[in-house]
Amino acid sequence: MKTYNWAILGCGKIARKFSKDLQLLSNANLYAATSRNLDKATEFAAELDFEKAYGSYLEMLQDPNVDVVYIATPHSFHKDHALLCMQHKKAVLCEKAFAINQKEVAQMIQSSKENNVFLMEAFWTRFNPDFLKVLDIIKSKELGTLQHVKCDFKFFAPFDDQHRLFNKDLGGGSLLDIGIYPVFTALMTLGLPDTIDVDADLGMTKIDENIEITFKYKNGASAKLSSGFQCTAFNDSEFYFENGAVRISRELNRPMLYKKGYQIDEIHIEKEQGNGYQLEAEHVMDCLDQNLIESPMLPLSFSLDLIKALDKIRNLTSIHYPNDDH
Ligand SMILES: NC(=O)c1ccc[n+]([C@@H]2O[C@H](COP(=O)([O-])OP(=O)(O)OC[C@H]3O[C@@H](n4cnc5c(N)ncnc54)[C@H](OP(=O)(O)O)[C@@H]3O)[C@@H](O)[C@H]2O)c1
Structure with missing residues (x-):
């Protein structure tokens, strides 16, 4: 089995969690931690056991030993x-x-093709065993047709105009940060909607601090999706079928609820150690083993559909980013 040298680009919060999960994979070598600041990279590398530390993103990319970069x-x-x-x-x-x-995602896809290199969005929930089970239930029609998806992702974040969650220059706003998960879930299970309704609360930095989205489909299906930084929700995803319902949690240790007719059962799906990020990293290395430049599980066309839906949702509000003008 080939071992891949991983480099981390940006030593922030999620990079730390991801690197801990990377340690669980025998074919992943924690090779380089990269920050704009060498001291920070050195500290991160020591804490998480990376071989090297770089104080410049470009310098790390010039290292021929780096196989795959995780952008965080x-x-x-x-x-x-x-x-x-x-x-x-x-x-x-x-x-x-x-x-x-x-426009930006299209440029990324084009670059992947031109340079013949692998590119994938880090969407760990695509590999979450509970979500995979939901996809199986939909496909098998054991509960009939899926009619409705309800999915929330909300946590309280204290306002800070400089923090990336609120700062427009850093892509702030709940939709792109966490609302993307409910939108992803609806697209994966019901597909692209025929109509979209949106109600957003824009805060002082003119980003959405809360957003409620309704998707409607010509076949009668619908989705209610929401995200926000103003309060904390259960953050579950519910799937309502003709003859039953399924509820999964974002927390990996909570069981799935499975309702058929009047009977409700708990389904425990055995999970590996870690936070689930190792599953996406493992998949990336499987794809690299097969010389693929995109994932069959999370193709770039899906990432393009996802960002198109997010753009449409933003167009129905007045959430506008400096990057939109370039
Ligand atoms: N998959 C998940 O579950 C999950 C969870 C949380 C976040 N995320 C995503 O991961 C990304 C990072 O989120 P995070 O919470 O880890 O953010 P963070 O803690 O703020 O870290 C971001 C890192 O980006 C680097 N960076 C480069 N230019 C920067 C700039 N001008 N301002 C600020 N940071 C800059 C910094 O690293 P250096 O200083 O080391 O260069 C910083 O530590 C976001 O896109 C977010 O949506 C994913």
């Missing part, structure tokens, strides 16, 4: 950082939101 910077930089990696022929796993808008 704020969304407003994803496009530029992904292009830089791919121009240096590095495979890329880039955090969600993949980029700020459709």
Whole structure:
């Protein structure tokens, strides 16, 4: 089995969690931690057991030993950082939101093709065993047809105009940060909607601090999706079928609820150690083993559909980013 040298680009919060999960994979070598600041990279590398530390993103990309880069910077930089990696022929796993808008995602996809390098959005829930079970239930029709999806992702975040959650220059707003998960869930299970309704509360920095979205489909199906930083919700995803319902939790240790007719059962799906990020990293390396430049499970066409839906939702509000003007 080939071992891949991973580099982290941006040593922030999620990069730390991801690196801990990467340690669980025998074919992943924690090779380089990269920050704009060498001291920070050195500290991160020592804490998480990376072989090397770089104080410049570009310097790390010039290292021929780097096979694959995990991009964990704020969304407003994803496009530029992904292009830089791919121009240096590095495979890329880039955090969600993949980029700020459709135009940026299209540029990333084009660069992957031109440079013949792997590119995937880091959407760990695509590999979550509970979600995979939901997809099986939909496909098998054991509960009939899926009619409605309800999905929330809300947590309280104290207002800070400089923090990436609220700062427009860093792609702030709940939709691109966490609302993307409910939108992803609806697209994966029901497909692209025929109509979209949106009600957003924009805060002082003119980003959505709360957003409620309704998707409607010509076949009668619908989805109610929401995200926000104003309060904390259960953050479950519910799937209502003709003859039953399923509820899954974002927390990996909570059982799935499965209702058929009047009977409600708990389904416990055995999970590996870790936070689930190792599953996406494992998949990336499986794809690289097969010389693929995109994932069959999370194809780039899906990431493009996802950002198109997010753009449409934003167009129905007045959420506008500086990146939209470039
Ligand atoms: N998959 C998930 O479950 C999950 C969870 C949380 C976040 N995310 C995504 O991961 C990305 C990063 O989120 P995070 O919470 O880890 O953010 P964070 O803690 O703020 O870290 C972002 C890192 O980006 C780098 N960076 C480069 N230019 C920057 C700039 N101008 N301003 C601020 N940081 C800059 C910094 O690293 P250096 O200083 O080391 O260069 C910083 O530590 C976001 O796109 C977010 O949506 C995903």
